[in-house]
Amino acid sequence: FPLNWPILGMLPGILMQVHRVHDWCTEVLTESPNFTFMFHGPWFSKMHLLFTCDPANINHILNLNVSNYPKGENFKDIFDILGDGLITTDSESWKNQRKLARLSMAKSRFHSAVGSCTLEKMNNTLLPLLNKMAADNSSPELKINLQDLIWKFTFDVFCLLITGVDPGYLGGNSSVSPFAKAIEEIEHILVIRHTVPVVWWKLQRFFGVGSEKKMADARKVVDSFVEQLISNQKQDQEQEKDASATADLLTLYMELIKDEEWMCFRSDKFLRDSLLTFLAAGQGTVALALSWFFWLVAMNPRVEAKLEEEIKSKRTNDHDHKEMDELIYLHAALCEALRLFPSVPLNHKSVLKTDVLPSGHTVCPGTEIIISMYALGRMKGIWGEDCMEFKPERWINYDEKGNYQLRFEASYKFGAFGCGPRTCVGRGISFIVMKLVASALIYNFHFEVVHGHVVQPNVSVVLGMKNGLMVKVHKRSSNTG
Numbered sequence: 001f002p003l004n005w006p007i008l009g010m011l012p013g014i015l016m017q018v019h020r021v022h023d024w025c026t027e028v029l030t031e032s033p034n035f036t037f038m039f040h041g042p043w044f045s046k047m048h049l050l051f052t053c054d055p056a057n058i059n060h061i062l063n064l065n066v067s068n069y070p071k072g073e074n075f076k077d078i079f080d081i082l083g084d085g086l087i088t089t090d091s092e093s094w095k096n097q098r099k100l101a102r103l104s105m106a107k108s109r110f111h112s113a114v115g116s117c118t119l120e121k122m123n124n125t126l127l128p129l130l131n132k133m134a135a136d137n138s139s140p141e142l143k144i145n146l147q148d149l150i151w152k153f154t155f156d157v158f159c160l161l162i163t164g165v166d167p168g169y170l171g172g173n174s175s176v177s178p179f180a181k182a183i184e185e186i187e188h189i190l191v192i193r194h195t196v197p198v199v200w201w202k203l204q205r206f207f208g209v210g211s212e213k214k215m216a217d218a219r220k221v222v223d224s225f226v227e228q229l230i231s232n233q234k235q236d237q238e239q240e241k242d243a244s245a246t247a248d249l250l251t252l253y254m255e256l257i258k259d260e261e262w263m264c265f266r267s268d269k270f271l272r273d274s275l276l277t278f279l280a281a282g283q284g285t286v287a288l289a290l291s292w293f294f295w296l297v298a299m300n301p302r303v304e305a306k307l308e309e310e311i312k313s314k315r316t317n318d319h320d321h322k323e324m325d326e327l328i329y330l331h332a333a334l335c336e337a338l339r340l341f342p343s344v345p346l347n348h349k350s351v352l353k354t355d356v357l358p359s360g361h362t363v364c365p366g367t368e369i370i371i372s373m374y375a376l377g378r379m380k381g382i383w384g385e386d387c388m389e390f391k392p393e394r395w396i397n398y399d400e401k402g403n404y405q406l407r408f409e410a411s412y413k414f415g416a417f418g419c420g421p422r423t424c425v426g427r428g429i430s431f432i433v434m435k436l437v438a439s440a441l442i443y444n445f446h447f448e449v450v451h452g453h454v455v456q457p458n459v460s461v462v463l464g465m466k467n468g469l470m471v472k473v474h475k476r477s478s479n480t481g
């Protein structure tokens with residue numbers, strides 16, 4: 001537990017742990033009554049953070065009393081890069097945006113694009129690249145950063161799905177890297193904003209110094225990239241290119257907001273905020289979930305063998321996305337990876353009216369609530385003594401004939417996609433993309449983690465690996481065709 005110092009409060013304690021903030025949070029919550037801990041910042045800083053991973057609290061805050069726990073102004077300030085997009089807004093604006101997002105994403109055009117874009121990019125770029133690396137693998141020096149490769153791949157896929165433009169990042173288009181680097185920089189600084197008093201980072205922002213100077217520079221890069229994308233799309237529309245064949249979210253949004261009902265959203269600012277929100281919410285989360293999944297699979301040969309067996313037995317032709325529903329063990333393994341390494345490790349809420357949580361803690365306006373989804377997946381009291389083991393079986397019900405189906409877990413216990421009315425809108429498409437990529441890669445390759453490579457979580461609002469995932473690629477001998 002961090003000491004509560006005079007004047008400085010518990011701030012020195014948290015600052016010393018920033019480099020391993022998620023594990024520190026897990027350790028503190030494990031020792032805290034009802035998995036809940038009150039953190040007090042420096043005197044007069046108004047920094048009161050309630051850390052929790054108690055499922056009863058999570059259900060209370062995210063599901064049963066959602067109107068008392070909005071994202072709030074502080075969250076909006078921290079995530080100012082996303083403007084007034086779906087993730088940062090509350091109340092009526094959130095309700096309308098959520099409806100618009102669901103309408104667009106439910107279009108069959110969009111749904112089939114998710115499968116076809118992923119397959120096309122995989123067959124044309126990712127698989128050939130990995131095949132080449134596997135063929136060159138005779139050199140003992142040849143190792144690749146799988147996290148980096150998957151990051152670039154999902155960047156291309158989600159840019160295509162959200163904006164209709166394929167940036168070709170995986171293929172080596174260097175003009176994209178400043179944008180991708182800027183996004184990484186921003187995600188890192190967002191965590192710093194969470195861990196220092198508001199007044200501190202706001203002063204830095206005001207004077208344009210320290211990490212806030214880097215934030216301002218990164219923002220310029222991001223804004224000009226997004227502005228370019230929107231203007232390209234508008235040009236296409238002005239030239240009256242047939243939009244019915246395109247199924248990216250930007251086109252679908254632009255079509256829908258022509259309707260009177262959505263006229264309040266007719267602005268470039270809204271399109272900019274939405275586009276960035278979807279890119280930020282979708283691309284990195286899927287990339288990092290897959291990276292942790294491949295690491296866990298590589299470290300667990302028993303699971304890898306079962307996955308290979310299932311994929312081989314269900315695979316008909318080139319990884320048709322309809323056959324993905326049948327890959328139950330794979331689905332379970334992805335959930336298990338997300339339990340241990342949730343791409344969004346923290347969920348942040350503010351408090352409107354004083355309330356008593358099921359854990360017995362009183363929260364008042366001004367308290368910020370930090371729900372640690374990372375800690376939630378690692379509590380023995382919630383997941384059992386073997387909670388640190390990678391066991392897809394915990395997600396499966398077997399009957400006496402050996403048939404099996406997925407087991408449902410309440411989202412206040414498995415919080416990787418959030419819980420309640422603000423649950424992730426991209427959950428369905430995430431599983432399509434992840435299952436297509438995971439099944440094709442496991443069918444074709446075995447990844448050997450480079451001896452001595454240290455894998456540890458980074459400090460970011462999305463949970464990645466600090467040193468990447470260095471592997472050697474081996475083509476599976478039985479699947480050389």
Ligand code: HEM
Nearest residue numbers: 087281282285286289343344416417418422424425426430
């Ligand atoms: C493995 C992949 C993903 C994970 C783990 C994930 C996780 C989450 C989490 C934890 C939330 C927050 C819920 C809350 O605030 O209570 C969220 C919200 C959201 N996600 Fe995802 N997400 C993933 C993929 C995606 C994808 C692919 C998209 C879309 C392209 C997406 C779009 C969104 C949006 C727009 C929200 C805000 C919803 C709202 O506030 O109403 N996510 N996601």
